[in-house]
Amino acid sequence: MxxxxxxxxxxxxxxxxxxxxxxxxxxxxxxxxxxxxxxxxxxxxxxxxxxxxxxxxxxxxxxxxxxxxxxxxxxxxxxxxxxxxxxxxxxxxxxxxxxxxxxxxxxxxxxxxxxxxxxxxxxxxxxxxxxxxxxxxxxxxxxxxxxxxxxxxxxxxxxxxSGAGHVTKILFNFVAMSYVNIYAMAFPLAQKLGLDMDQVYELLLSTGMGCGTMQFYVPKMIHQTYEMAFALELAHKDLSYCRSLFEEFQVPAFLLDGELAMLRTAIRDGKGKMDYSACIGTMFEFFEGK
Structure with missing residues (x-):
């Protein structure tokens, strides 16, 4: 053996x-x-x-x-x-x-x-x-x-x-984290406009937009519990790797730039060691004027 x-x-x-x-x-x-x-x-x-x-x-x-x-x-x-x-x-x-x-x-x-x-x-x-x-x-x-x-x-x-496994994982994380970043922007806006976030979540879940990522992340995001699964600072690292891969081909990564800006702000505000779902806290704080 x-x-x-x-x-x-x-x-x-x-x-x-x-x-x-x-x-x-x-x-x-x-x-x-x-x-x-x-x-x-x-x-x-x-x-x-x-x-x-x-x-x-x-x-x-x-x-x-x-x-x-x-x-x-x-x-x-x-x-x-x-x-x-x-x-x-x-x-x-x-x-x-x-x-x-x-x-x-x-x-x-x-x-x-x-x-x-x-x-x-x-x-x-x-x-x-x-x-x-x-x-x-x-x-x-x-x-x-x-x-x-x-x-x-x-x-x-x-x-x-060699490298194909790591490329695939980075692409997986890029897709999944992009979903989470969208949730982090959409739900605080819904709340600010007077909507019930739980109701919006249940409605979205019943449409073609409902998915496992939504089920896993949105409840702990809108209730701000942020149970630990994957550290925000590691998400920032993975997306930075993905950004570098785009740069190697001198191709813009429009969505990624916004995601990284959100995560850098969250890390600056002390959320780096928290679960990735805590990125929504940054948006709540913007809407609250903090």
């Missing part, structure tokens, strides 16, 4: 890692947060490493689940320096695709493998094996990793060459 490493035990990373352990795999884990490592799900069920380097040394396949390429790059640079021959890195983070492709070329040339395996779904889906895992990389690796991925995902499309 190949030894699996897992670095980054946050909400999604922790859920995926626990699914791998439940699947009977030999897993070594590491996180910078001692509280994450203290989770009883890892005690006597996984090897706990004291550094990223220790994970790399002990394992054949190492999963990364980190906030962005900013955290991914230095860890992969450490792995390259230590030697990647015969080893595989699986990046489940939402990383910048062009950075992923550059790292893939270097690792491939040195005898290793880098796979981007972006994740779509909620952490709760991991324990039921119901995530979607968006693969980018060498076709042979798609088949090789399939038994491992089945521990946490039931949809495992091969999107193509």
């Amino acid at each position: 190949e030894k699996i490493g897992f670095i980054g035990l946050g909400n999604m990373g922790g859920a995926i890692c626990k699914a791998l352990i439940a699947g009977g795999l030999d897993v070594t884990v590491f996180d910078l947060n001692p509280k994450a490592l203290a989770d009883e799900a890892y005690q006597n069920k996984a090897a706990i490493a004291d550094s990223t380097g220790a994970v790399w040394k002990a394992c054949d396949i190492v999963f990364l689940s980190l906030p962005s390429s900013k955290q991914v790059v230095p860890i992969i640079e450490e792995f390259i320096a230590a030697g990647v021959q015969g080893k595989t890195i699986v990046d489940t983070s939402t990383s910048y695709p062009q950075t992923t492709r550059a790292l893939y070329a270097r690792i491939k040339a040195a005898g290793g493998q880098l796979v981007d395996l972006a994740i779509s779904g909620a952490p709760a889906d991991a324990q039921n094996g119901k995530l979607m895992a968006l693969f980018g990389g060498d076709a042979a690796m798609h088949e090789k990793l399939a038994p491992i991925v089945r521990c946490f995902a039931d949809r495992y499309p091969n999107l193509g060459e």
